[in-house]
Amino acid sequence: MAAEQTFVIVGGGMAGAKAAETLREEGFDGRIVLIGAESLRPYERPPLSKDYLRGETEQEKVHVHSEAYYGEHDIDLRLGREVSRLDTGSREVTLDDGETLRYDRLLLATGAEPRRLPIPGADLDGVLYLRTVPDSDRIRERLDRGGSLVVVGAGWIGAEVAASARQRGMEVTIVEPMSVPLERVLGPEMGAFYRDVHADQGVRLLLGTGVEGFEGGTAVERVRTNDGQTLDCDAVVVGVGVKPRTALAEAAGLAMGDGVLADELLQTSAEGVFAAGDVVSAQHPFYGQRIRVEHWANALEQGPAAARNMLGAGAPYDKLPYFFSDQYDVGMEYAGYATSWDRVVVRGDLAGREFIAFWLAGDRVLAGMNVNVWDVTDTIQRLIRERVAIDDRRLADPDVPLDELAGAGSD
Numbered sequence: 001m002a003a004e005q006t007f008v009i010v011g012g013g014m015a016g017a018k019a020a021e022t023l024r025e026e027g028f029d030g031r032i033v034l035i036g037a038e039s040l041r042p043y044e045r046p047p048l049s050k051d052y053l054r055g056e057t058e059q060e061k062v063h064v065h066s067e068a069y070y071g072e073h074d075i076d077l078r079l080g081r082e083v084s085r086l087d088t089g090s091r092e093v094t095l096d097d098g099e100t101l102r103y104d105r106l107l108l109a110t111g112a113e114p115r116r117l118p119i120p121g122a123d124l125d126g127v128l129y130l131r132t133v134p135d136s137d138r139i140r141e142r143l144d145r146g147g148s149l150v151v152v153g154a155g156w157i158g159a160e161v162a163a164s165a166r167q168r169g170m171e172v173t174i175v176e177p178m179s180v181p182l183e184r185v186l187g188p189e190m191g192a193f194y195r196d197v198h199a200d201q202g203v204r205l206l207l208g209t210g211v212e213g214f215e216g217g218t219a220v221e222r223v224r225t226n227d228g229q230t231l232d233c234d235a236v237v238v239g240v241g242v243k244p245r246t247a248l249a250e251a252a253g254l255a256m257g258d259g260v261l262a263d264e265l266l267q268t269s270a271e272g273v274f275a276a277g278d279v280v281s282a283q284h285p286f287y288g289q290r291i292r293v294e295h296w297a298n299a300l301e302q303g304p305a306a307a308r309n310m311l312g313a314g315a316p317y318d319k320l321p322y323f324f325s326d327q328y329d330v331g332m333e334y335a336g337y338a339t340s341w342d343r344v345v346v347r348g349d350l351a352g353r354e355f356i357a358f359w360l361a362g363d364r365v366l367a368g369m370n371v372n373v374w375d376v377t378d379t380i381q382r383l384i385r386e387r388v389a390i391d392d393r394r395l396a397d398p399d400v401p402l403d404e405l406a407g408a409g410s411d
Ligand SMILES: Cc1cc2nc3c(=O)[nH]c(=O)nc-3n(C[C@H](O)[C@H](O)[C@H](O)COP(=O)(O)OP(=O)(O)OC[C@H]3O[C@@H](n4cnc5c(N)ncnc54)[C@H](O)[C@@H]3O)c2cc1C
Pocket: 010, 011, 012, 013, 014, 015, 016, 035, 036, 037, 038, 044, 045, 046, 047, 048, 049, 081, 082, 083, 084, 109, 110, 111, 112, 113, 130, 131, 132, 157, 245, 248, 276, 277, 278, 279, 293, 294, 295, 296, 297, 299, 322, 323, 324, 325, 326
């Protein structure tokens, strides 16, 4: 007679919560323990730099499930509890209060955390980071007070916070060492597009500029840049990227790379231990390499995929990366994965901010970004996945239906 199985999920973010949901949906009737270090039940982070930050959405709306859901589905949700040790030999985790739990399968969904800037003044009051609901509440309180905000880093978080702060009437300065916002992901052309979007909204952009220190009494009053400028401010938001939260896995001796390494089934180097979401660098069947994706849709889809594989489905996770961003009236979706490319082809009206940009290498599309154009993600993904040979002129021509381009070889 088989004893009841215990599946432990470490990390109460999107990936962890959706994995728990999927285990029940798939009929798992053993014990599910979902452990989250935050005191709030699982929630979605995208609104924290957008509508929630601006005070347009209440907290209840950002949660993944209702409060009652976990009880109703017999999911043992432990909030404000951190897993401090993982022993893959005895298949046990230890919680910060000393409790130990034996697992049959474990999911690591510990996510990521903001990189900190180790510079003088970093501890001053008013130097803020954004990952959690309380972080967003703290920044919102600054938005309510008004005044001037310096945003350090023009990645997605920095750009969205800048937009929200501007929309709430703050004076906003972005300081970014690269030559345009979002350059690492989008490259110079589309980074320039976002530069202009912010500049048109009255954001001051100091590009190609680094930050050397924060100054003030107990609270930040000034930002010192590496080209000798001093920027007066009432608050600072630092958005210089995140790093996967890997301490637990590392200490347990799991194979590590850029995150916790996993195979196509999202299984780590330890038997019975899976990983999903921002923390995992998983072998991707389409790309033939490991990739780590720090986006909402990845957590949404990978948590369930890992859960199914914990139940023995044996299904490789092969979704193409996808993410979205909203800044002012500019909404976008990006599909694909491009780390280097030959050129960018634009289809539509760049100046009018309704277009699709494609990143290409040779005659293949690697990624596409639709800006204020909707319902094209599936087609863009088809172009990428089916490695359709592309003629740039037709790709750029809005009179040639995108579906027609993607049609060749499609089902
Ligand atoms: C402000 C903001 C805006 C965003 N906007 C977008 C967007 O517009 N589009 C998009 O695609 N993506 C966006 N993202 C990214 C997206 O939210 C993340 O990719 C997603 O949250 C990853 O989910 P996750 O479950 O893997 O990890 P996380 O959300 O990081 O959750 C992991 C959880 O695990 C907990 N944990 C960690 N270690 C332990 C431990 N040892 N014991 C117990 N618990 C632990 C953490 O406290 C955390 O609650 C945004 C992120 C932020 C912060």
